[in-house]
Amino acid sequence: MNRLAIPKTYKLYIGGKFPRSESGRVYEVLSHKGEFLANAAKGSRKDARDAVVAARSALGGWAGATAYNRGQVLYRIAELLEGRRAQFIDEIMSSEGVNAAVASAQVDEAIDRWVWYAGWADKYVQVAGNANPVSGPFFNLSVPEPTGVVAIIAPQGTESLLGLVSAIAPALVAGNTVVVVANETAPLSAISLGEVLATSDVPGGVVNIVTGSPAEIAPWLASHADVNALDLVGAGDLDWVELQISAADTLKRVLPPETGTDAAAPALSRILAFTELKTVWHTKAIL
Amino acid sequence: MTSSPLATYQPDQRAASLIGGEATDANLRRYLHGIPGIDAVGLEARAADLGTRSIKTSSKRWAIDTIIGLIDLTTLEGADTPGKVRSLVAKALVPDPGDPGCPRVAAVCVYGDMVGTAVTALGSAHAAGGTEGAGVQRVHVAAVATAFPSGRASLAIKLADVRDSVAAGADEIDMVIDRGAFLAGRFGQVYDEIVAVKDACRRADGSVAHLKVILETGELNTYDNVRRASWLAILAGGDFIKTSTGKVAPAATLPVTLSMLEVVRDWHRLTGVRIGVKPAGGIRTSKDAIKYLVTVAETVGEEWLVPHLFRFGASSLLNDVLLQRQKMTTGHYSGPDYVTID
Amino acid sequence: MKFLDYAPAPESQALLGLKTDYGLFINGDFTAGRGTPFQTINPATEQQIAMIATANEADVDAAVSAARHAYDGVWSRLSGSDRGKYLFRIARLVQERARELAVAETLDNGKPIKETRDVDIPLVAAWFFYYAGWADKLDHAGVGPNPASLGVAAQVIPWNFPLMMLAWKIAPALAAGNTVVLKPAETTSLTALLFSEILQQADLPAGVVNIITGDGSTGQTLVNHPGVNKVAFTGSTSVGRAIARSVAGTDKKLSLELGGKGANIVFDDAPIDQAVEGIVRGIFFNQGHVCCAGSRLLVQESIHDDVIDRLKRRMQTLRLGDPLDKNTDIGAINSAEQLVRIRELSELGQQEGAERWSADCVIPENGFWFAPTIFTNVSTSHRIARDEIFGPVLSVLTFRTPAEAIAKANNTPYGLSAGIWSDKGSRILAFADKLRAGVIWANTFNQFDPSSPFGGYKESGYGREGGRHGLAAYLKPAVRTGSRSAAAVVQQSPATKKSASAKKAAK
Known part of the structure; x- marks a missing residue:
């Protein structure tokens, strides 16, 4: 017997809540065959602004959490994603037009990526930090710390969930908070991921997901003075050089676009790209 | 600063007003531990920086003569004899027989039983009771006392030791603090002993021998201890704070002396009273001594570079300074056979 | 007299053998600049010390191509230990000529001799010693095994620590296997030119380090030159911002050490x-x-x-x-x-x-x-x-x-x-x-x-100088992911194939 399904309203994910775009705009998300799937919120510059505010206010708590705690929270995302595999597989199949095997491989890979990055949370400092043997009576230690608020243009290619996870997970490891502009044509798994994040232990505002037009939103993020870093991994089709120039106004750290199946491949370098090395000197004396 | 009412107080009144009560262990601990600490790295770096000053030509000439006039020429050996002390006194009066223009040292420093010999040898050149007129620096006799160098004797013995020396004509008493009591936290005991010794410095005529308080910084070990002991000694009425007996290594160092000068500077800011400082032991070359002059001048001011506010406790320093002086006078380097051995 | 009015104790200038005119140091030799020469003065007296050449565009081009030629032909082929030996030689020569360099720096910059003598120049030697030892240990730089040098490094330095900034730039660049074109600040070129003489004494292969002098426009031409692979700048935040804009979209790896308000x-x-x-x-x-x-x-x-x-x-x-x-x-x-x-x-x-x-x-x-x-x-x-x-x-x-x-x-x-x-x-x-x-x-x-490591957060710039991290700023991973479209800020790339990598790395 056929039950009439209840479709989901896809909204933004900002500050741990799911608001509609303040602009009231939506855009049609279509399947690969061109069928209507949903109306996604078409985020505006003001939504991006709100997302940055949310990310900034969440930064202290997230960056200040213990590394062990951040690792557990990231692992918790994998657990919850695992529990909702079916939903993500469905969304990927319909929006990306791939079969169940391909879709489930993507979801599996996304889950494994959370696990991989979760494990780095309490290790990257050891690998990237240093005790420095200075020639004087000083204790001297260098440690990487989170850069701050990272704005990300998510990969716009075919693997919408994996691309998103690959971009945001490494930024979160060190304790950065994130504003991410989702895959424009396949935004559904992004919002569903927001639901996973909202029900895992990720504090509100640590990840903020804006759907809509990267071309429209990215310039506002690139020029926003309260954004510390800009990951242009999915900005290859935008005028990304202009974005990079704009980001130079406040000396943001910028990662350039990547394309192809290797885009945002898991790497320690992606974690370290959004860290700042801090060196602390302290005098040493027994007298 | 001199307008501070503390300047007019007697030492015991001043101490009571500063520490807020009787000089008990607890009150003294509260006061001494409220004094800002010292970061050893920064202190040593500052001392090293002061040591890089380059003192040349006319400044060096002035420094050399000033150093001679600030020396407590010292002999503190078990083997000391009247002959040795007379020889020391002769050297104190005429450091360089080849140059009558050479200034005298500030004092000779001897054990208590040698005070009489030293006073006699000095004769009319002795500070107290001497007859030499103005324009000539008369030489003081300083006696180490209070069971020097360890200080391990009863208070009665220590005070008797002081009284003997004062009675024999000592102008200055170099006492040692009880480091054991200090390190055990019995600050009141250290304080009381200094007060008692100061009292024992009083002569029949009511005048008082100057009291130098030896902290023995090598045994106090830390700069924070040196700083606290300096405050303690000054609170108790010491006229001078002195680093060392010369019998314990390390003796005087530039950073230790700097830390003591900082106390003296702060005491002057607080009370308007000037306290003297005497680094003793380990200063053997004029180059080292000049570093101390620089440190004094840049920390408390060059008005401290006078015998009643700064001394060098030394024996071999004098000859190195004399060699330098001869070099500056003649323009060529001198040698050890051109200065007398004591 | 007052003792505290210490009698003058001037450091002797007798050991200086300065020339009246200095050219550009390109491809191992001094050559006349094609721009208009300018005077460098002693800021304590306003007296001229020497005339300094200005590198025009053609000179910048010549310097970059000399560096490229040296990179391709010599330096990138040299073993790490040999590169290190050159750096050790330089460190020793700096120590030998330390007093001369200190006096020259004080003359040209105006900073006290006790600082050039006790801080600047000793750190110059120390910097070369430190990075000399890294040259044959690059596997441990934190960039993964067999890291690659970047190529030609364009370096623009400020006037506040002239020779020290030069050392901070050149030592890690050479240790990592890059060649260099460095432009000192307009008011403080002198010690960089004396350093060029030291490079000649060290017999460093021609073109490995090129020193070009001039004003800000020379620096701008250098960092914008398409032939450079790395830009390292120390100076004001406003110039750093302009450089960040100008290298946007290029493959040039960028380090910026800018202003502060500590x-x-x-x-x-x-x-x-x-x-x-x-x-x-x-x-x-x-x-x-x-x-x-x-x-x-x-x-x-x-x-x-x-x-x-x-x-x-x-x-x-x-x-x-x-x-x-x-x-x-x-x-x-x-x-x-x-x-x-x-x-x-x-x-x-x-x-x-x-x-x-x-x-x-x-x-x-x-x-x-x-x-x-x-x-x-x-x-x-x-x-x-x-x-x-x-x-x-x-x-x-x-x-x-x-x-x-x-x-x-x-x-x-x-x-x-x-x-x-x-x-x-x-x-x-x-x-x-x-x-x-x-x-x-x-x-x-x-x-x-x-x-x-030394360097800033926020608008004080990015990248580090000093330590292992300062070395990594001049290296890239051996295997670059082919898909990266621009100079990736990659310090370590353990994976190219995503599926395998996560599992492999997770082991």
Whole structure:
């Protein structure tokens, strides 16, 4: 017997809540065959602004959490994603037009990526930090710390969930908070991921997901003075050089676009790209 | 600063007003531990920086003569004899027989039983009771006392030791603090002993021998201890704070002396009273001594570079300074056979 | 006489053998520049020291192609240990000629001889020694096995530590296997040119290091040259911003070490005399021409008056004057232009209502001078609390609680350095965590060491100089993911194939 399904309203994910775009705009998300799937919120510059505010206010708590705690929270995302595999597989199949095997491989890979990055949370400092043997009576230690608020243009290619996870997970490891502009044509798994994040232990505002037009939103993020870093991994089709120039106004750290199946491949370098090395000197004396 | 009412107080009144009560262990601990600490790295770096000053030509000439006039020429050996002390006194009066223009040292420093010999040898050149007129620096006799160098004797013995020396004509008493009591936290005991010794410095005529308080910084070990002991000694009425007996290594160092000068500077800011400082032991070359002059001048001011506010406790320093002086006078380097051995 | 008026103790200039004209150092030889030569002067006397060549576009091009040629033909083929041996040679030659370099630096820059002699030049030698040993150990640089050099590095350095900045740039670049075109600051080219002579003595292969002189436009031409693979700049945030814009979209890897407005935080439990020394070292070292200067003093309100009183007494013992005198603490301001900026901002500070106090100094008749100055009653909104003055001018602010201290310290677009003075270890470590700055000095200030990474947060730039991280700034991973479309900020890339990698790395 056929039950009439209840479709989901896809909204933004900002500050741990799911608001509609303040602009009231939506855009049609279509399947690969061109069928209507949903109306996604078409985020505006003001939504991006709100997302940055949310990310900034969440930064202290997230960056200040213990590394062990951040690792557990990231692992918790994998657990919850695992529990909702079916939903993500469905969304990927319909929006990306791939079969169940391909879709489930993507979801599996996304889950494994959370696990991989979760494990780095309490290790990257050891690998990237240093005790420095200075020639004087000083204790001297260098440690990487989170850069701050990272704005990300998510990969716009075919693997919408994996691309998103690959971009945001490494930024979160060190304790950065994130504003991410989702895959424009396949935004559904992004919002569903927001639901996973909202029900895992990720504090509100640590990840903020804006759907809509990267071309429209990215310039506002690139020029926003309260954004510390800009990951242009999915900005290859935008005028990304202009974005990079704009980001130079406040000396943001910028990662350039990547394309192809290797885009945002898991790497320690992606974690370290959004860290700042801090060196602390302290005098040493027994007298 | 001199307008501070503390300047007019007697030492015991001043101490009571500063520490807020009787000089008990607890009150003294509260006061001494409220004094800002010292970061050893920064202190040593500052001392090293002061040591890089380059003192040349006319400044060096002035420094050399000033150093001679600030020396407590010292002999503190078990083997000391009247002959040795007379020889020391002769050297104190005429450091360089080849140059009558050479200034005298500030004092000779001897054990208590040698005070009489030293006073006699000095004769009319002795500070107290001497007859030499103005324009000539008369030489003081300083006696180490209070069971020097360890200080391990009863208070009665220590005070008797002081009284003997004062009675024999000592102008200055170099006492040692009880480091054991200090390190055990019995600050009141250290304080009381200094007060008692100061009292024992009083002569029949009511005048008082100057009291130098030896902290023995090598045994106090830390700069924070040196700083606290300096405050303690000054609170108790010491006229001078002195680093060392010369019998314990390390003796005087530039950073230790700097830390003591900082106390003296702060005491002057607080009370308007000037306290003297005497680094003793380990200063053997004029180059080292000049570093101390620089440190004094840049920390408390060059008005401290006078015998009643700064001394060098030394024996071999004098000859190195004399060699330098001869070099500056003649323009060529001198040698050890051109200065007398004591 | 006053003893404290120490008799003059000038360092001899006799060991200097300066030329009257200096050309560009390109491909191992000095060559005339095609731009208009300019004079370099002694800022303490305003007398000309020498004429310096200007590199025009063709010269920049020649220098870059010499570096490229040397990279392709010699340097990138040399073993790491041989590269290291050249660097060790350079370090030794710097030590041998240390006094000469110190005197030349003091003449050209105006900084006191005791600083060039005891800080700048010893650190130059130390920097080459440190990176020399890295040259054959690049596998351990943190970039993965067999890391690759970048190619030709364009380096533009400031005038505040001329030869030291040169060493910070050239030593890691060469150790990593790059070749170099370096442009010193317009007012301080001299020691870079003496250093070129040292390179000749070291028999460094021609073209591995090229020194081109000129003004800002020469530097601009250099960083924009399409033939360079790496740009390293130390200088003002405004120029750094312009460089970041100009390399946008290119493959050039970029390091920027820019301005600062460092907070020096003094708590009521601080070792007070050392804190006062640290304040002095923080802002009056090198006339305050220090990007990481502690130019904002944040002092706990309860000890403000005592600290200021002690500071003023200490400042009265600072000796301003002939930089070649061994007893000079405060030398000349590097240029007339910089002096104007310091004066303007100081006058602005007075207009804004802050209270100005300067140490009594006799200001010499000729040359550029500015007496050590502090401003009290400064508010966070004052320009002198926000703008980098780059001179011997301290802005004093107060705080009441640790939370307020952190908030005020971090309330700046800059993030290069900070200092904290306290006897409480737990507070120091917590502050070190919370201060948003690349270098934190606890109970000390303005310490530098080749093994210790240095660089900023936020608008103080990015990339590190010094230590392993300073080396990594001149390296890239051996295997680059082919899909990366531009110079990736990649320090380690364990994976190219995503599926396999996560599992493999997870093992």
